[in-house]
Amino acid sequence: MTSEEPFKIAVSDDDLALLKRKLDDTRLPDEINAAEWTYGAPLADIKRLANRWKDGYDWRTHERKLNALPMFTRTIAVDGFGELNLHYVHQKSAAKGAIPLLIVHGWPGSFLEVTKVLPLLTAVSADHPSFHVVAPNLPGYAWSEAVLKKGFSAKHYAELFNKLMISLGYTEYVTQGGDWGHVLTLTTASLYGPKHVKASHTNLPMCEPPEFFKNPIALLKCLIWSFTSDGRKKTAVSQDFFKNGMGYFAEHSTKPQTLGFSLADSPVGLLAWIYEKLVAWTGAYPWTDDEVLTWVSIFWFSRAGPAASIRIYYELSLSGEVIVFPKTTVPVGLSFFPEEVAHFPKALLRSKGNIVFESEHEAGGHFAAYEQPEALVGDLRKMFGKSGPAAGVVSGCTGY
Amino acid sequence: MTSEQPFKIAIPDDALALLKRKLDDTRLPDEVNAAEWACGAPLADIRRLVSRWKDGYDWRTHERKLNALPMFTRIIAVDGFGELNVHYVHEKSAAKGAIPLLFVHGWPGSFLEVTKVLPLLTSASADHPSFHVVAPSLPGYAWSEGVVEKGFHAKYYAELFNKLVISLGYTEYVTQGGDWGHVLTLTTASLYGPKHVKASHTNLPMCEPPKFFKNPIVLLKCLITSFTPREREAAAHSQNFFKDGMGYFAEQTTKPQTIGFSLADSPVGLLAWIYEKLVAYTDAYPWTDDEVLTWISIYWFSRAGPAASVRIYYELALSGELIVFPKTTVPVGLSFFPKELARFPKPLLRSKGKIVFESEHEAGGHFAAYEQPEALVGDLRKMFGRSGPAAGVVSGCTGY
Numbered sequence: 031m032t033s034e035e036p037f038k039i040a041v042s043d044d045d046l047a048l049l050k051r052k053l054d055d056t057r058l059p060d061e062i063n064a065a066e067w068t069y070g071a072p073l074a075d076i077k078r079l080a081n082r083w084k085d086g087y088d089w090r091t092h093e094r095k096l097n098a099l100p101m102f103t104r105t106i107a108v109d110g111f112g113e114l115n116l117h118y119v120h121q122k123s124a125a126k127g128a129i130p131l132l133i134v135h136g137w138p139g140s141f142l143e144v145t146k147v148l149p150l151l152t153a154v155s156a157d158h159p160s161f162h163v164v165a166p167n168l169p170g171y172a173w174s175e176a177v178l179k180k181g182f183s184a185k186h187y188a189e190l191f192n193k194l195m196i197s198l199g200y201t202e203y204v205t206q207g208g209d210w211g212h213v214l215t216l217t218t219a220s221l222y223g224p225k226h227v228k229a230s231h232t233n234l235p236m237c238e239p240p241e242f243f244k245n246p247i248a249l250l251k252c253l254i255w256s257f258t259s260d261g262r263k264k265t266a267v268s269q270d271f272f273k274n275g276m277g278y279f280a281e282h283s284t285k286p287q288t289l290g291f292s293l294a295d296s297p298v299g300l301l302a303w304i305y306e307k308l309v310a311w312t313g314a315y316p317w318t319d320d321e322v323l324t325w326v327s328i329f330w331f332s333r334a335g336p337a338a339s340i341r342i343y344y345e346l347s348l349s350g351e352v353i354v355f356p357k358t359t360v361p362v363g364l365s366f367f368p369e370e371v372a373h374f375p376k377a378l379l380r381s382k383g384n385i386v387f388e389s390e391h392e393a394g395g396h397f398a399a400y401e402q403p404e405a406l407v408g409d410l411r412k413m414f415g416k417s418g419p420a421a422g423v424v425s426g427c428t429g430y
Numbered sequence: 431m432t433s434e435q436p437f438k439i440a441i442p443d444d445a446l447a448l449l450k451r452k453l454d455d456t457r458l459p460d461e462v463n464a465a466e467w468a469c470g471a472p473l474a475d476i477r478r479l480v481s482r483w484k485d486g487y488d489w490r491t492h493e494r495k496l497n498a499l500p501m502f503t504r505i506i507a508v509d510g511f512g513e514l515n516v517h518y519v520h521e522k523s524a525a526k527g528a529i530p531l532l533f534v535h536g537w538p539g540s541f542l543e544v545t546k547v548l549p550l551l552t553s554a555s556a557d558h559p560s561f562h563v564v565a566p567s568l569p570g571y572a573w574s575e576g577v578v579e580k581g582f583h584a585k586y587y588a589e590l591f592n593k594l595v596i597s598l599g600y601t602e603y604v605t606q607g608g609d610w611g612h613v614l615t616l617t618t619a620s621l622y623g624p625k626h627v628k629a630s631h632t633n634l635p636m637c638e639p640p641k642f643f644k645n646p647i648v649l650l651k652c653l654i655t656s657f658t659p660r661e662r663e664a665a666a667h668s669q670n671f672f673k674d675g676m677g678y679f680a681e682q683t684t685k686p687q688t689i690g691f692s693l694a695d696s697p698v699g700l701l702a703w704i705y706e707k708l709v710a711y712t713d714a715y716p717w718t719d720d721e722v723l724t725w726i727s728i729y730w731f732s733r734a735g736p737a738a739s740v741r742i743y744y745e746l747a748l749s750g751e752l753i754v755f756p757k758t759t760v761p762v763g764l765s766f767f768p769k770e771l772a773r774f775p776k777p778l779l780r781s782k783g784k785i786v787f788e789s790e791h792e793a794g795g796h797f798a799a800y801e802q803p804e805a806l807v808g809d810l811r812k813m814f815g816r817s818g819p820a821a822g823v824v825s826g827c828t829g830y
């Protein structure tokens with residue numbers, strides 16, 4: 031494996047010029063009267079954001095800010111897929127016994143999601159544990175190379191992550207993930223724990239529904255839960271997501287290339303596609319226009335282009351790995367945020383593994399690390415701290 | 431209602447220049463190795479089509495050809511929606527007793543689908559019946575005005591069509607439709623037959639699956655019926671479609687505006703979105719590049735823009751009218767083409783209405799009128815001809 035290279039984002043002037051030309055020639059659709067969010071991203075929002083992106087939004091300013099993060103690239107070989115150049119954030123804590131933590135994002139996220147939790151996780155204090163943080167960009171996201179061979183499934187991501195951590199000197203570590211990060215980190219725990227992965231935490235706990243003949247008790251428990259007022263509310267949220275919010279998922283998991291042409295070619299198309307989820311999946315997060323545009327620009331300027339980012343849906347649907355709770359023996363922590371897209375019954379989740387930590391929050395949604403950084407870090411500190419249920423899982427790393 | 435205005439397509443030079451600029455700045459995605467059609471439209475096809483669209487394809491030539499069709503616009507008022515300007519093709523047969531026929535397209539079709547059947551339907555002969563043909567563009571397609579109020583359900587389309595056909599002097603008529611045309615023409619027959627609509631024909635017969643408790647006999651028949659090898663093949667083809675080909679459908683029925691931004695802004699995005707279906711839905715139809723580009727250009731240059739065309743999915747999914755066989759008492763004819771998207775069991779379809787004509791074909795797919803014009807017209811001639819099961823349904827119009 032090649033040794034680590036420091037990495038700075040340096041989008042070319044040509045790429046900036048192309049974006050500007052495309053934005054200048056944006057052709058917007060009309061809209062159904064009083065549509066608001068019912069038909070998708072509202073025209074007024076997209077028009078305002080496109081105008082800002084065209085004039086006012088300064089990519090170079092945000093590029094500079096991102097470049098203040100400790101970013102690197104490294105080439106990692108994955109069995110059957112050759113070498114992949116991975117882009118990641120890596121920050122060590124000053125605390126000698128800090129716990130190595132792998133944080134994995136999902137779609138439409140990126141390494142950007144780690145920026146707020148990073149200083150909190152690495153901060154040193156007698157009162158809470160600290161972490162060394164490794165936050166890779168999935169292949170095909172930000173400046174990580176894309177996979178161009180069929181069949182890159184969850185186990186390949188796991189191999190990639192495990193090799194990354196070990197190459198950074200962390201033979202034992204813990205994981206945190208939401209969205210794709212949930213499936214991928216728990217797969218990593220499943221395949222490389224307890225030898226390397228010592229514990230896992232997720233902020234989007236999900237699992238497949240129980241089948242009656244296989245697990246009638248679990249199914250019954252779910253049904254009973256769905257009649258409690260909390261269960262009714264959460265079931266309604268999940269049902270609404272599955273009924274009205276899964277169009278993107280259906281296209282991503284069946285014809286990612288068809289959609290990919292639009293996402294690669296149209297800034298406003300990409301913007302609408304992602305912005306719709308940035309709003310729908312968060313708990314009234316007060317997005318600023320520049321915040322949204324930076325999120326979307328990372329996809330627009332990504333090394334592999336936006337089309338590469340959605341192929342994971344196709345590959346992991348094909349392999350059946352998309353909505354699972356991978357079997358793992360290591361201790362697992364679950365954080366529940368109210369505005370998450372879907373809620374799964376706790377009784378069911380508890381039956382899936384060694385759940386040692388649960389935390390229910392009053393605010394926050396899908397992008398927990400970005401919306402509720404203190405809350406999420408608070409959970410990790412409780413889980414891994416001195417008297418926490420996963421205290422001392424990593425040999426010689428108390429967190430202090 | 432305003433009297434008929436002859437219509438000629440006349441795309442402004444500005445619009446052509448914008449398209450050219452956008453095509454010049456096309457940014458294509460990469461592609462997974464050996465992907466072919468597995469993940470969506472192949473890169474090589476789209477690249478070739480974009481190059482042709484940019485240099486070589488001459489819209490003005492095709493615009494001239496389209497303008498040779500007898501096209502008109504007319505304003506029709508729809509209850510609760512005000513006035514809509516409808517674009518349509520209208521050709522009378524020389525045969526005095528020709529049968530008035532309403533022909534309705536779907537997505538991603540247009541009035542273009544009538545061009546091959548038009549001369550066959552209107553030609554006068556002692557050996558077969560003739561038709562006066564009315565082929566409207568759905569609101570939001572080609573040069574028909576788009577609806578910008580919520581809730582334009584099937585019954586409003588029916589009202590629109592019925593008023594259009596009556597305004598042309600045909601108080602009694604028959605209908606033909608596939609894709610959305612199936613639901614919309616059968617709704618028209620349901621609401622305006624047998625007084626105005628005397629019979630209906632469809633090339634995409636579809637209906638909701640039977641519920642055991644409501645209709646156990648029919649469900650049993652479906653289960654017991656031994657499909658012919660051809661029917662089994664068609665059913666398998668249909669299952670593939672439901673499994674892998676419904677991504678567009680999921681997005682269009684839930685967030686049409688979100689995908690609308692891409693379709694309105696990106697020529698290559700629109701091209702890929704539609705081309706994928708032009709190939710998947712047809713029976714090895716030998717599309718030429720210019721043929722594809724004309725189909726797409728009609729969407730690109732449409733009066734309401736491409737985003738308007740996908741809203742029908744949202745409105746008719748919301749109203750529950752999407753996959754139905756509207757109840758009607760008029761005689762109905764069904765044509766089955768082997769590469770149609772979905773194959774519904776004949777016992778079920780027969781239970782839905784007064785099916786007086788059925789025809790099974792060896793070749794052809796979703797765009798039957800375009801792929802197999804002689805076959806489709808042959809079916810209509812058999813159904814409505816002298817000794818046909820729907821002979822003489824329209825008073826005073828034997829077809830001869």
